[in-house]
Amino acid sequence: MDTIQNYRCPCCTAPLVFGAETQTLVCESCGNSFPLETVQQFAEGNEAAGGISKYDWESYTPRSFEAEGELNLAGYSCPSCGAEISGDETLGSTVCPYCGQATVVKGQFEGGLRPDYIIPFQVDKKAAVAAFEAEFKNAPFLPDEFKVKKKIEEMSGVYVPFWMFDCNCDAAVSYNAQRVTAWSDANYNYTKTDYFRLFRAGSVGFANIPVDGSKKADDAYMEAVEPFDYSAAVEFSPAFLSGYLADKYDVSAEESIERANERVKNSTIAAFSDTTGCYNVVIPESERVSFSGGKIRYSLLPVWMLNIKYANTIYKFAINGQTGKVVGEFPVDNKKKWKYFAKIAGIGYAVAAVIAFLLLH
């Protein structure tokens, strides 16, 4: 026996009834009427985009170094922030690259897990410092003194552990959209808002979405320093670690999945949003993302960590060891900041005075 399909009003969600006179589905609550085909398509689209998302990643089985006996590294720990990093046995005294507060203490290297891939450093220390100094021109309120009095407290090339996520997902997204038109006659101004429901479905492939696997590395810094060019990634070899520090992951793949899912979902919605250009307002209503067999890999990515001391404060910067992209937080010269404010306000007042004069006379 067929079941009776109850349709609800796309405008106010009240039940719709079939109007014999108009041959449309009518909402007695808000007074709108809809062609049957529109309501059916609306319900189908909602069903497609409204299901539960399914993020199915393959489980990751870590491989350890000890089993292969291939690595000759020492473990170092920071007595201040607790960071545990590894490096050459011959590594001299070095300040913790993450907190910049204390000298790391050499200890027994243990618990390291073998990464799958590594992107070797392509920007050397000199080039990284040059990139950092070149960034000054993009920092408008940087104190002039900073350029000469800054002290590079510590600069370390660190291979930061990242989980890399690959997936090819099927997605369906629905959006509420509005198109606004306005006109006037002799007596009234009119604003007409047309309401639409947009449905987009398709597949989106993602490769190498990185999620920081180190608790000590600031997630915001690590995401800001992206992107990395993964075509340069190679099979991990301990030889690449020579002369650099390497962190080992302390955020498991399972713990990182949530962040990967979030980025997959946001990017899918954004990718489909690019196809909704002819509306004034587009708001995502619901999304369903599903994939299975998503792959996870463990990689080490090159980042220069800079700790700059200026006016008794440590300023942290990270430089992409592959592209030279610099991220961080520069000190702000309040005098410069308010000078700029006063300059713009002054120009604004001069223009405002002219406009006021013209309007009032």
Place this chain on the structure above:
Amino acid sequence: MKKRILCSILLLVFLFLQASAFANAPITDDAGYLMQSELTELSEKLEAVRSKYGVDVVIYTEDSYSADSVEAAADDIYDYQGYGSGEKSDGILFYICSQTREYHFTTHGEGEVAFNANGLVYLESKVLPYLSEDDYYGACLAYIETADELLEMAAQGSPYNKKPLKTVLIILALCLILPLLIAFLKMHKKLKQMKTANANDEAANYVTDMKMTASRDLFLYSHVTKTERPKSESGSHTSSSGRSHGGRGGSF
């Protein structure tokens, strides 16, 4: 005796010329707001003003209008009943409709100069308090006195040009606040450049391919909002006769 006859003829000619300058009576009270004595007194005052400046200054009341708006009603009366003085039909007409309780000042020719947008705001501020209290005689008197005042200023070569206090205050407030706001926003934008270590919630850099399998835009419904245009029509407009009019009006 000859002198008397000559004077009488000249007076008649003068009166004829006056009458021909203003084709219509200065006041038409079809709404019946005014008593005969009031009508007579107002007519004399209006005659005096329009004769003094050569600009038609009239009052017209009626019960209802058939035009689309009170503005159109006032303009049509002015245009089709032949109000105005001289080649350019200079003048101002104060129109009141009793049923809808609307009023409108319509101006034309030199009337648009003497009773410019600011002048009409001033005129309205003098007349409206009386209309609101249904004191039509008081409103008409205020209209005549203010029209005289404004026409005198125009005759002196400097038509009234004082912005309403509200407009002045708004302009001054905007001029004081906007530069600060713009400066703050621009400073804030620059300040954001000082911190580049920001989380990235998307992974658009890692999209390898995208294939759309369905793309459907469903129109659901429309909503139209209608808001009355501000009554403070300050710029000139074109009436149904194709002539340019200034004007201002509203409800009381």
